[in-house]
Amino acid sequence: MTVQLQLRQPAFRMTPQERLLRRLRRFGSLTAAEADLVLNCGPTENHRAGAELRRDGGAPPRPRILASGWACYQRVLSDGRRQIFAFILPGDLIGVFQQPNAVCLADATAVTALETLGASALHRALASDAGRYPGLASALNAMAAAEESMLLDQIVRLGRQTAYERLAHLLLELHGRLEAAGLADGPRFPMPLTQETLADALGLSIVHLNRVLQQLRRERVVELRGGAVTLLDPDYLASVSDHHPAGLDEHDRY
Amino acid sequence: MTVQLQLRQPAFRMTPQERLLRRLRRFGSLTAAEADLVLNCGPTENHRAGAELRRDGGAPPRPRILASGWACYQRVLSDGRRQIFAFILPGDLIGVFQQPNAVCLADATAVTALETLGASALHRALASDAGRYPGLASALNAMAAAEESMLLDQIVRLGRQTAYERLAHLLLELHGRLEAAGLADGPRFPMPLTQETLADALGLSIVHLNRVLQQLRRERVVELRGGAVTLLDPDYLASVSDHHPAGLDEHDRY
DNA sequence: CGAATGCTTGACTGCGGTCAAACGATGTGG
DNA sequence: CCACATCGTTTGACCGCAGTCAAGCATTCG
Numbered sequence: 001m002t003v004q005l006q007l008r009q010p011a012f013r014m015t016p017q018e019r020l021l022r023r024l025r026r027f028g029s030l031t032a033a034e035a036d037l038v039l040n041c042g043p044t045e046n047h048r049a050g051a052e053l054r055r056d057g058g059a060p061p062r063p064r065i066l067a068s069g070w071a072c073y074q075r076v077l078s079d080g081r082r083q084i085f086a087f088i089l090p091g092d093l094i095g096v097f098q099q100p101n102a103v104c105l106a107d108a109t110a111v112t113a114l115e116t117l118g119a120s121a122l123h124r125a126l127a128s129d130a131g132r133y134p135g136l137a138s139a140l141n142a143m144a145a146a147e148e149s150m151l152l153d154q155i156v157r158l159g160r161q162t163a164y165e166r167l168a169h170l171l172l173e174l175h176g177r178l179e180a181a182g183l184a185d186g187p188r189f190p191m192p193l194t195q196e197t198l199a200d201a202l203g204l205s206i207v208h209l210n211r212v213l214q215q216l217r218r219e220r221v222v223e224l225r226g227g228a229v230t231l232l233d234p235d236y237l238a239s240v241s242d243h244h245p246a247g248l249d250e251h252d253r254y
Numbered sequence: 255m256t257v258q259l260q261l262r263q264p265a266f267r268m269t270p271q272e273r274l275l276r277r278l279r280r281f282g283s284l285t286a287a288e289a290d291l292v293l294n295c296g297p298t299e300n301h302r303a304g305a306e307l308r309r310d311g312g313a314p315p316r317p318r319i320l321a322s323g324w325a326c327y328q329r330v331l332s333d334g335r336r337q338i339f340a341f342i343l344p345g346d347l348i349g350v351f352q353q354p355n356a357v358c359l360a361d362a363t364a365v366t367a368l369e370t371l372g373a374s375a376l377h378r379a380l381a382s383d384a385g386r387y388p389g390l391a392s393a394l395n396a397m398a399a400a401e402e403s404m405l406l407d408q409i410v411r412l413g414r415q416t417a418y419e420r421l422a423h424l425l426l427e428l429h430g431r432l433e434a435a436g437l438a439d440g441p442r443f444p445m446p447l448t449q450e451t452l453a454d455a456l457g458l459s460i461v462h463l464n465r466v467l468q469q470l471r472r473e474r475v476v477e478l479r480g481g482a483v484t485l486l487d488p489d490y491l492a493s494v495s496d497h498h499p500a501g502l503d504e505h506d507r508y
Numbered sequence: 509c510g511a512a513t514g515c516t517t518g519a520c521t522g523c524g525g526t527c528a529a530a531c532g533a534t535g536t537g538g
Numbered sequence: 539c540c541a542c543a544t545c546g547t548t549t550g551a552c553c554g555c556a557g558t559c560a561a562g563c564a565t566t567c568g
Contacts, residue, residue, distance in 0.1 A: 075410055077496050083413040085406055099395050105403045141353050149359045151405055152339055156329055158412035159337040159457030163524070194546065203413030208524050210548065242331050417556070448514065462556050464516060 016067030016117055017041050019091040019181050026180065027142035034136040037125060041065055041117045053094060053108040053116075060104055063096040063123040069114025070192055073106040074200070084201035086150060087111070087174065087193075091181040096123050097144045112192045149246070158203045161241065163212045166202045169241035171222060175231055176246050187231040191224060270321035270371060271295050273345040273435050280434065281396035288390040291379060295319055295371045307348060307362040307370075314358055317350040317377040323368025324446055327360040328454070338455035340404055341365070341428065341447075345435040350377050351398045366446045403500070412457045415495065417466045420456045423495035425476060429485055430500050441485040445478060 014022065017039045024030060024038065044067065047053065054061045056075055071088040085106055088094060094108060096119055122140065130137040150173065157166045174191075178184040193201075199209040216222040221237060223230040231237060268276065271293045278284060278292065298321065301307065308315045310329055325342040339360055342348060348362060350373055376394065384391040404427065411420045428445075432438040447455075453463040470476040475491060477484040485491060 075406065077410070077414060079496075081414040083410045085409050099392070099399070101392075102396070102399055105399065105406055138353070138355075142356070145353070145356055145359065151409070152329065152359055155339050155405070155409055155412060156331070156337045158409060160331060160335040195548095196546080205525050206547090207526080207549090211524085214548080242333075450514080459557050460514090461516085461558080465556085468516080 014182055016065060016090060016115070019183075020065055020093075022182060023091050023180055024136070024139040024143065027139040028135055030135045030139065031133075034125075034133050037121050037133065037136065041119050041121060043118055045116045045118075047110045047114050047116065049110055049113050051110040053110060054104045056104055056107045058104050060095050060098045060100060060102060063098075063119040064094045064116040065119045065122075066090050066092050066094060067115040067117050069110065069112040071108055071110045071112075071114060072197070072201070073108055075106050082200045083203065084197065085154060086147070087201070089174075089177055089181060090183060093119060093122065093140075093143065095119075096126065096140065097147075111197060146246070153246075154201075163202070163204050163208055164215065165241045166204070167198070167209070167212050167216065168221075168237040169243050170198070170202060171229060171231065172234065172237055172241065172243045173246065175229070175234070187234060189229055191227055191229040268436060270319060270344060270369070273437075274319055274347075276436060277345050277434055278390070278393040278397065281393040281400075282389055284389045284393065285387075288379075288387050291375050291387065291390065295373050295375060297372055299370050299372075301364045301368050301370070303364055303367050305364040307364060308358045310358055310361045312358050314349050314352045314354060314356060317352075317373040318348045318370040319373045319376075320344050320346050320348060321369040321371050323364065323366040325362055325364045325366075325368060326451070326455070327362055329360050336454045337457065338451065339408060340401070341455070343428075343431055343435060344437060346401075347373060347376065347394075347397065350380065350394065351401075365451060400500070408455075417456070417458050417462055418469065419495045420458070421452070421463070421466050421470065422475075422491040423497050424452070424456060425483060425485065426488065426491055426495065426497045427500065429483070429488075441488060443483055445481055445483045 020041075021030070021035055021038045030038075045064070047069075053064075053071060066088050068090055070090075071094075073085040073088065074082055075085070076082045088108065094116070098104075100123075122136075125133040125136050126140050153169070153173065157169055161169065175184055175187070175189050178189045183189065195209050195213070196206050199206045202209065204212075213222070213224065217224070221231075221233045223232055237243065274295075275284070275289055275292045284292075299318070301323075307318075307325060320342050322344050324344075325348075327339040327342065328336055329339070330336045342362065348370070352358075354377075376390075379387040379390050380394050407423070407427065411423055415423065429438055429441070429443050432443045437443065449463050449467070450460050453460045456463065458466075467476075467478065471478065475485075475487045477486055491497065
């Protein structure tokens with residue numbers, strides 16, 4: 001159990017920069033100079049829940065790292081229907097992969113209160129200085145590819161999966177991402193999203209989302225209480241939702 | 255009418271390279287050297303309908319331009335359900351924005367018989383030689399952003415729109431893209447997709463897709479006959495489907 | 509001319525949306 | 539400290555959009 005503490009506790013004590021570094025290193029090794037670039041990101045900025053970090057159609061904000069809290073990308077139809085594309089979790093990057101003169105393709109909105117760090121150095125490492133920091137550029141590109149893959153997962157969920165499958169699949173995705181960031185406690189992870197937010201991500205009504213969640217609870221497959229989810233039967237969830245281990249650690253396969 | 259001929263006919267006689275050049279110039283001006291890079295793309299490769307251009311999880315193929323015919327990106331679930339993410343139209347690029355050492359995130363499949371051209375020069379212009387060809391690199395990046403925006407449109411369609419809205423929205427998207435490539439004849443454009451393929455793109459069953467299509471026909475809003483679509487009331491289609499002019503020509507707005 | 513492929517329609521079912529109400533937790537002002 | 543408002547969750551009743559099953563029709567092609 002001492003071993004477990006040693007393995008686990010450091011993850012909870014990491015600074016946001018260390019968290020990002022941990023994630024990047026899963027995609028390839030970094031030199032000391034590259035790691036320094038990551039560790040020196042800043043300064044911190046605070047946003048309250050509901051704050052708009054960037055607006056669909058607007059100019060891109062300064063590149064940032066999400067240090068704590070959750071956010072999401074979304075668009076809102078003219079009649080008020082909302083679709084969430086993806087959740088942004090601690091250690092995720094905002095606007096780092098974007099051209100500075102481009103236009104934002106979606107809103108980015110704080111789901112909870114959150115902190116961000118400036119990440120202009122990473123943006124430069126990817127754009128102008130890609131030659132100087134090849135390991136970092138490649139790790140960042142792999143991270144972008146993983147994000148893209150999750151967008152495709154989202155399309156499959158919405159287009160071809162039932163409500164039950166969608167929820168199972170999303171919970172597995174969130175668990176996998178939080179685990180990679182050192183924010184999961186075994187099968188348990190924080191869940192700050194309201195059912196309305198989950199419904200808007202999964203293309204469901206609040207009422208139906210709630211019913212599907214009740215079913216997962218009745219079947220003792222998922223527990224959701226006190227702002228935390230526990231995956232009681234991850235294998236079952238993966239098989240019903242056709243979940244694949246995610247592009248988070250593709251390099252492991254080679 | 256002579257004027258009309260002069261305006262329109264050239265588009266139908268363009269080589270694939272000229273078609274791509276036309277599209278890229280909508281995103282920013284190119285130097286003569288950059289245009290040459292585009293015009294010298296090749297050689298041609300032929301594929302029959304149904305051919306797999308690349309496989310989900312496999313190594314990325316050589317960068318290519320689609321010269322003629324239609325293709326699509328898709329994933330297939332283990333039980334056979336298929337979800338199409340996007341259609342690839344003439345002038346679109348395949349694998350140009352991808353890291354060479356990455357893994358494909360989806361299958362690319364030929365929907366019709368098609369021709370492709372080698373586009374390694376474009377890939378280099380974006381990766382290693384971005385400094386030498388800034389105009390081209392920026393136009394290519396804008397094209398990638400437009401593709402990304404269409405992926406987000408797809409998510410909104412699947413998550414928050416009815417079958418009727420989805421079909422209307424997709425038809426407008428296809429029309430806009432083909433028009434930008436010089437492949438539309440006013441409100442009319444070729445439609446080589448079967449209803450099954452459309453259904454797999456829109457997350458619907460074949461039967462329901464057919465019913466929604468019948469409705470659009472009865473209402474005299476869309477005509478679909480002989481492998482061609484005519485948008486009889488584009489404004490109505492745009493308003494019911496909440497369609498926005500697309501990221502195809504964002505630079506016009508500034 | 510038969511077989512395959514794609515389109516169309518009918519009948520029925522069911523997943524998921526809508527409307528409505530009640531409940532619990534949290535917060536706030538009198 | 540309680541009255542009350544707000545927000546999120548839960549449940550019931552009902553409905554309708556879209557899926558399934560099945561059959562028939564139209565084209566194309568070998």
